[in-house]
Amino acid sequence: MKFGGTSMAGTERIRRVANIVRAQAVGRNGEANEVAVVVSAMAGETDRLVNFCREANALYDPAEYDVVVSSGEQVTSGLLALTLQSLGHKARSWLGWQLPVKTEGAHAKARIASIDAPDMVARLEAGEIAVVPGFQGITDEGRISTLGRGGSDTSAVAVAAAVKADRCDIYTDVDGVYTTDPRIVAKARKLKAVTYEEMLELASVGAKVLQTRSVGLAMKAGVRIQVLSSFVDDGAALADDLPGTLIVSDEEMDQMVERGEMERQLVTGIAHDKNEAKVILTRVPDKPGAVAHIFEPLADASINVDMIIQNVGRDKGETDVTFTVPQADLARAQALLEDRREEIGFNRIITDSKIAKISVVGVGMKSHAGVASTMFRALSDRGINIQAISTSEIKVSVMIDEDETELAVRVLHTAYGLDAEE
Ligand code: ASP
Ligand code: MG
Numbered sequence: 001m002k003f004g005g006t007s008m009a010g011t012e013r014i015r016r017v018a019n020i021v022r023a024q025a026v027g028r029n030g031e032a033n034e035v036a037v038v039v040s041a042m043a044g045e046t047d048r049l050v051n052f053c054r055e056a057n058a059l060y061d062p063a064e065y066d067v068v069v070s071s072g073e074q075v076t077s078g079l080l081a082l083t084l085q086s087l088g089h090k091a092r093s094w095l096g097w098q099l100p101v102k103t104e105g106a107h108a109k110a111r112i113a114s115i116d117a118p119d120m121v122a123r124l125e126a127g128e129i130a131v132v133p134g135f136q137g138i139t140d141e142g143r144i145s146t147l148g149r150g151g152s153d154t155s156a157v158a159v160a161a162a163v164k165a166d167r168c169d170i171y172t173d174v175d176g177v178y179t180t181d182p183r184i185v186a187k188a189r190k191l192k193a194v195t196y197e198e199m200l201e202l203a204s205v206g207a208k209v210l211q212t213r214s215v216g217l218a219m220k221a222g223v224r225i226q227v228l229s230s231f232v233d234d235g236a237a238l239a240d241d242l243p244g245t246l247i248v249s250d251e252e253m254d255q256m257v258e259r260g261e262m263e264r265q266l267v268t269g270i271a272h273d274k275n276e277a278k279v280i281l282t283r284v285p286d287k288p289g290a291v292a293h294i295f296e297p298l299a300d301a302s303i304n305v306d307m308i309i310q311n312v313g314r315d316k317g318e319t320d321v322t323f324t325v326p327q328a329d330l331a332r333a334q335a336l337l338e339d340r341r342e343e344i345g346f347n348r349i350i351t352d353s354k355i356a357k358i359s360v361v362g363v364g365m366k367s368h369a370g371v372a373s374t375m376f377r378a379l380s381d382r383g384i385n386i387q388a389i390s391t392s393e394i395k396v397s398v399m400i401d402e403d404e405t406e407l408a409v410r411v412l413h414t415a416y417g418l419d420a421e422e
Contacts (some may be wrong), residue, residue: 001035001239002134002156005043005172007230008076017230018083020171023147024239025089025129030052036120036130036163038156039070039080046135046374047406062107066136067145069108072097073133073152081131091129094120096136096144101155103137103145103346108301110145111136112154114219115162124163132159153214161221168218168225169239170210175229176245177209177320179418180270187419191268193246194259195253195363197247198268201395204361215247224248227257249365266371267305267416272405274356276306277330277385279339280322282348286313293344294321297336303329307357307390321346322388324399327353359397372396378415384408 001016001024017039025035041049049069053060077093084091087339099117103110120130134152137145141167147154153170160168178201182188194202196219203212209227218225221348228244233343237243248256256262284290291310298305308323330353365371372389375396379386384407388399413419 001267002038002168002170003040003080003230004152004170004172005040005045007171008039008041008080009043011079014076014079014083017171018345020079020085020230020239021084021129021407022089024169025127028238028240032127034124034127034163036124036132036165037080038132038152038159039073039076040134040142040152041076042050045072045075048377061141064175066107066144069147070120070133070136070144074134077131077133081129084129084131088125089129091131091302092123093131093133094118095133097138097142099132100285101158102138103147105141107139107143107145109148110139111213112137112147112158113125115158117159119163121163148211148213153211154217155392157214157218157221157223157225160223161217162348165223167239168223169244170225170227172209173225173229173231174209174227175243176227177207177247177269179268180409180413181272184272184406185359185413187421188413191245191419192242193248193253193256194268195250196247197250197394199247201322201359201361201392202269202271205271205357205395206275207269207271207398208406210247212263219249222249224252253363258296264364265362265416266368267360267363267418268364268415269420270409270412271359271361271407272356273359274353274402274405275327276324276399277327277351277353278322278324278355278399279330279333279337280320280350280352281346281348282320282350283318284321285345286317286319288343292318293340294337294346295323297340301329301332301336302405303333303336303366307388307397309388311389319372324355324357324388346369354402355400356408357397357399358405358408358412359395360416362394362400363394366393375412375413379408382407382411384411 027033081091081093102113104113105111132157178188199215225247226244306324313319386398
């Protein structure tokens with residue numbers, strides 16, 4: 001079970017969490033469960049700690065940053081263990097270095113290399129609840145590391161994989177994964193299940209329910225995830241009744257469809273992302289090596305390029321190249337390219353951060369034609385102009401004017417028959 005920052009914010013909420021955890025551990029009809037719980041820091045706490053680091057030293061050492069920011073989870077894990085004990089249940093915390101959660105890669109954005117937890121497993125089998133602070137691990141040198149913001153989701157999936165859990169229930173402030181953002185479309189529906197691939201696309205294109213990396217890890221390790229709300233009434237459905245959204249393999253999804261528990265849809269969900277910016281380089285030489293000159297410096301600076309379009313060459317052997325980068329990296333990207341104007345040989349840089357990327361996602365489109373044309377028709381009927389297009393096997397994305405985001409999402413939700421019935 002994993003609980004996010006909103007669920008852990010304050011002793012009152014931690015008590016509710018403890019009650020949910022205890023109910024799961026006690027189980028139904030005398031069938032107890034072995035439960036490991038992964039927790040986030042209290043909402044806002046990690047931001048507060050990051051600010052302290054900035055104030056202390058603007059050019060902070062990432063290893064010391066990790067010491068500071070990992071402490072939020074240390075507090076909540078201890079508090080949850082204490083609260084469970086006060087309810088009469090055996091419980092203890094297992095810090096990252098105690099399990100241990102071994103990590104590799106740079107401080108502040110480490111990756112989990114392995115979790116070896118024989119001691120914890122033995123105590124689970126003896127009926128003790130394990131409480132694990134998310135987000136933290138230990139490096140080869142024995143120093144504390146953290147996994148990047150939102151990393152507790154990944155900790156939870158990694159712990160679930162390590163103990164071969166039946167399920168990893170991720171409790172959060174939403175009650176599942178929706179066909180689209182319910183704040184934009186009132187008729188958005190909660191999905192009973194999505195596949196890992198779909199969730200990866202939905203997570204990376206802006207449906208921020210889970211850290212993207214956690215979904216990739218779950219897919220690799222075969223961990224079944226359920227996303228569900230921790231804000232439930234006392235009489236609400238138990239997690240075992242699967243009230244949230246399951247994130248599962250293609251095979252399990254097929255079985256659910258066969259059993260009639262799910263309907264196979266062409267499009268599963270619609271995501272939007274306003275955090276990208278568009279860059280156009282005009283009159284780039286249309287010759288081998290030209291685009292390599294553009295994208296190599298961006299890659300070296302770890303700037304993620306997403307959509308790319310290169311127009312066909314005009315006369316004079318020139319072409320325009322358009323692409324998107326995260327808005328936060330736009331200034332840096334622009335400076336890097338300006339510095340290489342001669343080398344790349346472009347004429348002008350035009351940038352625009354008032355764009356949005358809208359994506360329709362669904363495994364169903366692997367085997368069906370016409371998904372993209374439905375999208376283009378629906379948008380054009382509302383006069384929405386498409387500035388760029390990109391596709392994968394299970395996704396079609398378009399770039400549009402940011403002001404038209406909400407309209408586009410609504411129009412597409414209807415066009416693919418996703419609206420909930422009245
Ligand atoms: N507390 C960390 C953060 O705010 C990790 C997490 O909650 O997932 O990013
Ligand atoms: Mg989170």
